[in-house]
Amino acid sequence: MANVLTDLAADIYKAAEIVGRNVVGYIPSVMINAGSEAAAQGDTVRSFTTAEPTLNTSVTPSMTIPEGDDQTVSSKTLVLNSVANVQIPWTGEDIKHVNNGSGYETIYGHQIQRAFNKITNQIEASVAAEAYKNASRAVGTAGTTPFASNFDLVAEARQILVDNGMPVDDGELSLILSTTAGTKLRNLAQLQKANESGGDELLRQGVLLDLQGAMMKESAQAQSHTRGTAYGSSPAYLTDTAGLSPTTYAVGSTTIHLDTGAGTHVAGDVITFSGDSNNYVIGTGSASSGDKDIVLNGPGLRETLADGVTATIANSYTANVMLHRSAMELAMRPMAEPPGGDAAVDRMVVQDDHSGLVFMISVYKGYKKAMFDITTLYQAKAWNDEAIALVLG
Known part of the structure; x- marks a missing residue:
């Protein structure tokens, strides 16, 4: 049965305007490697890193062009080990029943959006965990939500990246906050005053404005870190x-x-x-x-x-993370199919407008039953610790 999903695509996107979604901050702040080629769980995705160049403090005039100084380009890898999958079964009887009420297309669209939300939350949490565990240094007080009276910690986190030699003024810097820290920031009087903040977006719409060159974002998947048992060790x-x-x-x-x-x-x-x-x-x-x-x-x-x-x-603390986009990569691939394909009768690639991620939906036909399947392979990798800093909460 061809074009099953084409007929339902409009309902998928329409449902996006209705179904509640958790706030996403990490995914749009990192590099996305979402190739269309299928992969198997355990496959390797490669990247690279360059070393510091040799600095010459003198130049000798010559009629012979110098060879130049060798530079090392190292390969870095990440392994696609994580799978996110949601399966949505429907029988003919189910469809008949719901068509007497809200309608199959409406309910189906909502199910797909909830599936996107579930998968996105899992991927967002994976990126968040990888980010904070690879931060170079931290500012703030563990166990205390930042921004109670000022936003000085934004500048202090930025200084960590500056001291590490990382770019901070190219529009690729983000500070991803827990929703609790985001609320504290919104409550700051100096940011709510249009004459002091430079606009009324925060006051009128609740939009976090960029601060100190960093895009301010929130994540519902901000990670809570449980410290090791060496905390409070006596003797130290x-x-x-x-x-x-x-x-x-x-x-x-x-x-x-x-x-x-x-x-x-x-x-x-x-x-x-x-x-x-x-x-x-x-x-x-x-x-x-x-x-x-x-x-x-x-x-x-x-x-x-x-x-x-x-x-x-x-x-222990809640991790708020400042990072440059180049610090991390999120790799995603569709799962590989056997030669000649599997039993799917239709497939469609759909972009989730909320997170920006792209998912493949497949439909499988059985005996008086159909199943819609959303499956993706993914892995997050922090390539550069020096481009990540923590703001403790």
């Missing part, structure tokens, strides 16, 4: 520089050895070292208690770190 963890020469961790170091204390460290924990005002984010923790290594996200230490310095873990 201390840094250990045994075997280092000189006996200090240099600026840029990421692997730090700890001893003395007790408890676990998990990815996303925020750690501080006595005498250093920076809040570092742990990329690789340790489930062991006592003597261990932890790995900080790039670019690593901002100051040298001596032996025997107290290392303190921050409390």
Whole structure:
């Protein structure tokens, strides 16, 4: 039965105007790699990264053109491991019953939009988790919603990216907030006053205006981080520089050895070292208690770190994330079909206007029954820790 979905497409888009959707902030803030070629679960998507170039401080005149300095271009990969699938079955009897009321097309359109919402929320949460766990450093107070009296933390998060050498003025910078933090920001009197904020969009429409060069967005999938059990450890963890020469961790170091204390460290924990005002984010923790290594996200230490310095873990927090679009990539692919295709009698690619994602809907015919299927493979990957900062909430 051909063109099953063509006849129903108008109802899918019409339903988008009615069905409630959760707010999405992370998906439109990262690079989307949504190739049309089918893939299998576990397939690899490749990207690249370039290294710092060699800086020459002098030039020697010559009739021979210099060879130039070799540059390294490294390959990075992500594996499509995640699947999102919604199946919507209908029997002829079901359709007959609902046509006596609201109508099959109306209900079907709403079902598809709710399926889009369910899948989008799952993907949004995946991007959010990948983002915050790969942040370079953090500002704010764990367990305290930011923007209670001012929006200074926006500038402080921006400074992290500036200090990391990341672009912040090209229109690709976003700060994605929890809805609680977004409400606090909306309540700031100076942003509600049209003469001070430069417009009345926030006051009249509730639209968050760009601040400090960052697009302000909200996400219903803002992640709550549960800190490791090393929080409040007594005795406290201390840094250990045994075997280092000189006996200090240099600026840029990421692997730090700890001893003395007790408890676990998990990815996303925020750690501080006595005498250093920076809040570092742990990329690789340790489930062991006592003597261990932890790995900080790039670019690593901002100051040298001596032996025997107290290392303190921050409390649990809600993650608000500032990032540059180039920091992360979301890869999506339709699932591969067997040679000659499967039992689907129709397929249609539909773009979700709310999230911008593209989904493939397939219809399968059975015995007095049909099923509509939405399936996608996806994976989020943070390529550049230095382009991500946390605002703790």
